[in-house]
Every structure is written in structure tokens, then in C-alpha cells.
Amino acid sequence: MRRPVLTLLTLLFALPLWGAESDSATHTFIHLRSGVGYGLYRDLGTLPITYRGLQLHPGISLEIQQPLWRYEGALLVDGGVYGIKPSINYIQAYGGHPLLGVRVWRKMAHHNHLHLWAGGSADNLFDIRYQSSLGNACAGFGNYARLNLEGCLEYTIGSWLFYAQLQLNAISLTTRPGFAYMDNFDQDISSPTANTFDQYHTYLALAAGAATDVGASLLLATGNRIGLSYHWSYLSSQSSDASPHLFQYAHHALLFHLAFKIK
Amino acid sequence: MKHFSIPILLAIAISFASCERALIADDISASATNTFDYLWQRFDQQYALFDVKDVDWQAVYDSLRPRVYNGMSPDSLFAVCATMLGTLRDGHVNLYAGFDVSRADSLYYRFYSQSGIDINTVLLHYLGIGYHSTGGMAHNGLCHDSVIYIYYGSFSNTVSPSLFRRIIQSYPQAQGMVLDMRGNGGGSLSNVINILSLMPSHGQQLYSSQIKAGPAHDHFTPLVATYAPDCSADTTLFTRPVVVLVDRGCFSATSVFAICTQAYDNMYLMGDTTSGGLGLPSMGYLPNGWRYRLPVTRTVALDGNNYENGVPPDIPLAFDLPRAQTLGRDNLIDSACAYILHSLNESKY
Numbered sequence: 001m002r003r004p005v006l007t008l009l010t011l012l013f014a015l016p017l018w019g020a021e022s023d024s025a026t027h028t029f030i031h032l033r034s035g036v037g038y039g040l041y042r043d044l045g046t047l048p049i050t051y052r053g054l055q056l057h058p059g060i061s062l063e064i065q066q067p068l069w070r071y072e073g074a075l076l077v078d079g080g081v082y083g084i085k086p087s088i089n090y091i092q093a094y095g096g097h098p099l100l101g102v103r104v105w106r107k108m109a110h111h112n113h114l115h116l117w118a119g120g121s122a123d124n125l126f127d128i129r130y131q132s133s134l135g136n137a138c139a140g141f142g143n144y145a146r147l148n149l150e151g152c153l154e155y156t157i158g159s160w161l162f163y164a165q166l167q168l169n170a171i172s173l174t175t176r177p178g179f180a181y182m183d184n185f186d187q188d189i190s191s192p193t194a195n196t197f198d199q200y201h202t203y204l205a206l207a208a209g210a211a212t213d214v215g216a217s218l219l220l221a222t223g224n225r226i227g228l229s230y231h232w233s234y235l236s237s238q239s240s241d242a243s244p245h246l247f248q249y250a251h252h253a254l255l256f257h258l259a260f261k262i263k
Numbered sequence: 264m265k266h267f268s269i270p271i272l273l274a275i276a277i278s279f280a281s282c283e284r285a286l287i288a289d290d291i292s293a294s295a296t297n298t299f300d301y302l303w304q305r306f307d308q309q310y311a312l313f314d315v316k317d318v319d320w321q322a323v324y325d326s327l328r329p330r331v332y333n334g335m336s337p338d339s340l341f342a343v344c345a346t347m348l349g350t351l352r353d354g355h356v357n358l359y360a361g362f363d364v365s366r367a368d369s370l371y372y373r374f375y376s377q378s379g380i381d382i383n384t385v386l387l388h389y390l391g392i393g394y395h396s397t398g399g400m401a402h403n404g405l406c407h408d409s410v411i412y413i414y415y416g417s418f419s420n421t422v423s424p425s426l427f428r429r430i431i432q433s434y435p436q437a438q439g440m441v442l443d444m445r446g447n448g449g450g451s452l453s454n455v456i457n458i459l460s461l462m463p464s465h466g467q468q469l470y471s472s473q474i475k476a477g478p479a480h481d482h483f484t485p486l487v488a489t490y491a492p493d494c495s496a497d498t499t500l501f502t503r504p505v506v507v508l509v510d511r512g513c514f515s516a517t518s519v520f521a522i523c524t525q526a527y528d529n530m531y532l533m534g535d536t537t538s539g540g541l542g543l544p545s546m547g548y549l550p551n552g553w554r555y556r557l558p559v560t561r562t563v564a565l566d567g568n569n570y571e572n573g574v575p576p577d578i579p580l581a582f583d584l585p586r587a588q589t590l591g592r593d594n595l596i597d598s599a600c601a602y603i604l605h606s607l608n609e610s611k612y
């Protein structure tokens with residue numbers, strides 16, 4: 001464990017990266033993200049109570065910065081172990097949410113050290129949960145292909161960058177189990193795996209989520225950055241006639257960021 | 264502006280994070296009345312078999328709800344909930360409370376009061392000491408190996424097509440097969456297909472099924488057919504007569520297997536009506552953490568009937584328990600062997 005950490009810190013603080021002193025207006029960064037958090041979810045398809053638990057938040061992204069534009073592609077994951085204890089039994093569940101997305105921001109205004117960015121993102125978030133004691137409803141998959149509106153307020157002072165980001169989900173193509181909520185029901189029992197999602201339904205959901213990030217980054221002489229942020233996110237499946245059971249998920253996380261300038 | 268920036272950022276973050284309580288409402292309390300009402304409602308909306316169970320679910324609620332009050336003991340609440348679910352007489356309906364599990368008692372009493380098998384007789388006088396065990400199937404040859412006798416006690420025991428083929432090939436002189444499924448309470452449906460894949464078929468329809476699609480008792484998806492695996496190119500199929508022994512202990516996947524025999528010309532059901540259980544179950548939690556199980560699908564046999572309450576045999580025959588216990592003879596196995604050998608003689612002449 002110690003060696004990878006030392007390697008990362010060496011890269012961050014000491015290594016004179018090849019593009020660090022370039023005058024180019026375009027800079028490229030690789031972001032590494034990790035953190036711990038607290039998550040909660042409730043899926044009314046199988047239970048009327050809320051699971052809560054600790055989560056880990058690894059992630060990696062590639063960002064291209066230009067004076068007026070920013071582009072980013074990211075693979076982010078959050079997942080953890082959840083539990084409820086409404087009676088004599090502790091009920092445990094496991095869940096994870098890999099997210100693959102791209103975002104584009106444009107600088108809309110700036111005043112002295114204050115910059116306002118606005119843009120949007122497209123991402124796909126896959127929800128997988130496992131509740132072993134629920135038989136044919138134990139997995140509970142969900143998929144959310146989303147378009148989001150985003151804004152970011154940045155304030156720079158010296159080597160420090162403070163920022164607050166807001167993401168509002170505009171529309172989501174949501175896929176969820178149907179009314180009977182069976183995750184592995186298939187009518188063709190000769191090939192069950194091919195029909196796992198037979199009873200899932202896909203529908204459009206509006207305004208199904210939001211997220212915020214508030215943090216600070218220290219800009220190093222090498223062009224790299226190190227930072228810390230607080231992240232909050234909320235997701236709702238909304239519902240449709242064919243898939244009426246609401247799924248709601250939220251988490252709070254403290255994230256540690258490293259950004260390596262590679263160009 | 265500079266002086267207001269940091270407070271603005273913090274205010275944005277705090278305001279959105281604090282929205283969470285407004286977005287995700289509090290859980291409903293785990294009171295006895297909430298728990299009972301939730302359980303009743305989930306069954307009212309998701310249980311798929313009210314039509315064949317002939318139960319007035321609203322009347323059940325009206326009669327039992329007055330017995331529920333907040334502050335009652337968990338045991339008492341469990342007893343009322345179990346009574347409510349028991350009215351459905353469905354082996355796929357259970358309530359799991361950690362300290363107890365409710366069952367469809369009438370189903371079990373019916374099985375044990377009308378048991379269709381004496382396992383000691385089977386073990387001592389049919390399987391014998393040297394029986395073989397392959398893929399969860401106990402087997403041996405009867406009538407000088409002219410009949411394969413297979414006892415399959417649970418569809419939870421995985422039997423692959425290759426293992427089933429190996430059993431068949433172990434008895435090259437066999438003129439028929441007795442597939443004894445008495446007392447088989449079900450298991451994995453994939454084993455149904457694995458066994459049927461060695462029976463002669465051309466991809467014919469086996470049955471059709473539909474899944475609950477809305478809260479009304481008759482709200483289902485359209486019926487979708489399930490077909491037999493097309494084995495017409497397989498030269499190792501078992502084309503001889505197969506007599507499947509069934510009784511009241513046959514449930515769930517075993518009943519599904521029983522209705523599938525309608526699609527095969529060489530398969531016959533002998534014994535007693537099965538206990539049904541053709542609907543596939545799903546599960547959920549109650550506000551107090553108890554779990555429930557209920558069928559959310561319905562299955563229609565090839566002849567258009569829903570045999571949820573039991574699949575009748577082609578050849579009804581009551582098990583003679585005194586004969587088994589005194590003479591060591593199982594009249595169903597003997598009759599099945601005679602049926603196979605008689606069929607053989609008939610086909611010869």
C-alpha cells in the first residue's frame with residue numbers, strides 16, 4: 001500500500017512532466033479520484049425501508065482544458081455494503097454503480113478571480129444490487145442513460161482553486177424491473193440467462209436526479225493538482241405504468257483528487 | 264464579490280444536500296397495523312393466482328384486520344399474518360420472521376395424510392443395496408434390466424443432459440423407464456429441460472405463462488409459450504415408454520414437469536394428483552423486516568388448463584401403503600413396470 005502512494009506523490013510533486021511548461025492553451029489532465037462515503041437507497045419493488053451503508057468511490061477521468069472550453073470523459077464507481085435492522089435480523093445487501101460519462105463545459109463569465117462555467121454531460125449509470133435472501137428478486141438491476149445540465153463556479157486565490165459544481169438531471173432513459181419485480185424471471189427456461197431482462201421496462205424519466213461537488217484544489221508548480229471535495233448525489237428512477245416501483249439512491253462522500261497534467 | 268464567493272459556494276452545497284430529506288421520505292413505521300396492511304396490499308396487487316384459489320381477499324382482510332393493533336407482540340402479529348396467507352393454500356406462499364416461517368399447512372397435511380410413497384420399500388426392494396447415483400438421481404434396473412427405475416427426489420439436484428444420457432446408456436436392454444418423482448417438492452426449472460432434452464421432440468410447445476403486470480387481479484402480460492428443446496437430430500433419445508410416478512408431494516418444478524408430459528407421446532403420469540405450484544415466486548420485505556414470498560406468474564398447460572391446484576395423472580392409482588409395509592411391494596412401481604412391459608407386448612403384436 002505504501003509504495004503506490006509514494007509513487008503517486010512523487011509523480012505529483014517532483015516529476016517535471018513533459019508538458020508542464022508548455023505555453024499551449026490546451027492542457028490535458030488525468031484525474032484520479034478516491035474517497036469514502038455514506039449511501040442510502042430504497043427500492044419499493046421489494047421493500048419499503050431504506051438501506052444505509054458505507055461506500056468507496058474510486059474513479060478516473062481524462063480532462064482537456066482550453067481557455068473557454070473543458071471536455072472530460074470519466075469512469076466513476078461507487079459501491080458498498082448496506083444494511084437495515086428493522087427487527088431481530090440484520091439484513092445486508094451489496095451494491096455498486098459504475099458510471100461512464102462525458103461532459104462539456106463552456107466559460108460563460110468571469111470577474112477577477114471568479115469564473116462561471118456551464119454545460120452538460122451525458123452518462124450511463126448502471127445500478128446493481130444483491131440482496132441474497134430475496135430469491136427471484138435478489139439482484140434488482142437498473143440502468144440510467146442520462147442527459148444532465150451542469151454549472152460550476154470557480155474562485156482562484158494564489159495557488160488555490162475553490163469550486164462548487166451543480167448537476168441537474170434533465171432526462172433519463174431508465175430501465176427497471178416490471179410490476180412483478182422479478183429480476184430473473186424468464187419464460188423460456190431452456191435458455192434462462194438470455195432472458196434475464198425479459199420483464200424489464202425502459203421509459204423516459206424527467207428530472208430524475210441532482211449532484212453537487214464543493215471542493216478545493218492546490219495548484220502545484222508542476223502543473224499537477226491535489227484536492228479534496230465533498231460530493232452529494234441523488235438519483236430517482238421515477239416510475240412508469242409498467243415499472244411503477246420507485247428506486248431512490250443518495251450518497252455523501254469525501255473525495256480525494258489527484259490531477260496529473262500530461263500535456 | 265470576492266468576499267461573498269466562499270459563502271455562496273457553501274450555501275449551494277448545503278442547500279442541495281439538505282434537499283435529501285425532502286426527496287426521500289421517511290420509511291413507514293414498522294407498526295403492526297402498517298405491517299399487516301402492507302402485506303395484505305402486496306398480495307392484493309402482486310399475487311397471481313386469486314382466480315384459481317377462489318379466495319375473496321377483501322373478505323379475508325375484513326375478517327382479520329380487527330385482530331391487529333399496534334403494540335401487539337410479534338408472535339401474535341405473525342400468527343394473524345400467517346392465518347391470512349394460509350387462506351391461499353399455496354406452497355409458494357411463506358412469511359419469514361426470523362423466529363418462525365409460515366407454510367400452507369393444508370398442503371402439507373394433505374401430502375402426509377395421503378403419502379404416495381414409502382421410501383423404505385423403495386430403498387430395500389427396488390433400488391437395493393447396489394443402486395447407482397448419478398446427477399442426483401438414484402437408479403437401478405428392474406425386471407432383469409428391461410425397465411430403468413430412477414428415483415429423483417428433488418429438482419434442486421442438478422442433472423445435466425450428459426449425465427441423464429449416461430444413465431440411459433447404462434441400461435441398453437431397457438424397454439422403458441419408471442421416473443419416480445413422488446415427494447419431489449421442486450427446485451430448478453432448468454433441470455426440467457435437461458431431462459426433457461433426452462426425450463423425442465421437435466421443439467413442440469410445452470406450456471405458456473404470463474407474469475403479473477398491474478395491481479388488478481386479472482392484470483397480466485400476454486401468454487408466452489415455452490417450447491421443448493429441439494432434439495430431432497439427436498440419435499440417443501429415449502423413445503421407449505416413460506411412466507412418471509407422481510403424488511401429492513410433487514410441487515412446483517415437479518408439477519411443471521408433469522404438465523410438460525402432455526407434449527410427449529411416450530410419457531405417462533401415474534399415481535395421484537400433484538400439489539400444483541406452477542406459479543414462480545418472488546419475494547419482498549415488510550416494514551418490520553420480515554420477508555414474504557408469493558407467486559407472481561401463472562402457467563397454462565398445453566390443454567388450456569391452469570393446474571395450479573394440482574396436475575391430475577393420466578393413470579390414477581392410489582398408493583397401497585399396507586401392501587408396501589407388509590409385503591415390501593410398491594404397487595405404483597409394479598404397475599408402471601407392468602404398463603411398460605404390456606405396452607411392449609402390444610407393440611410387438
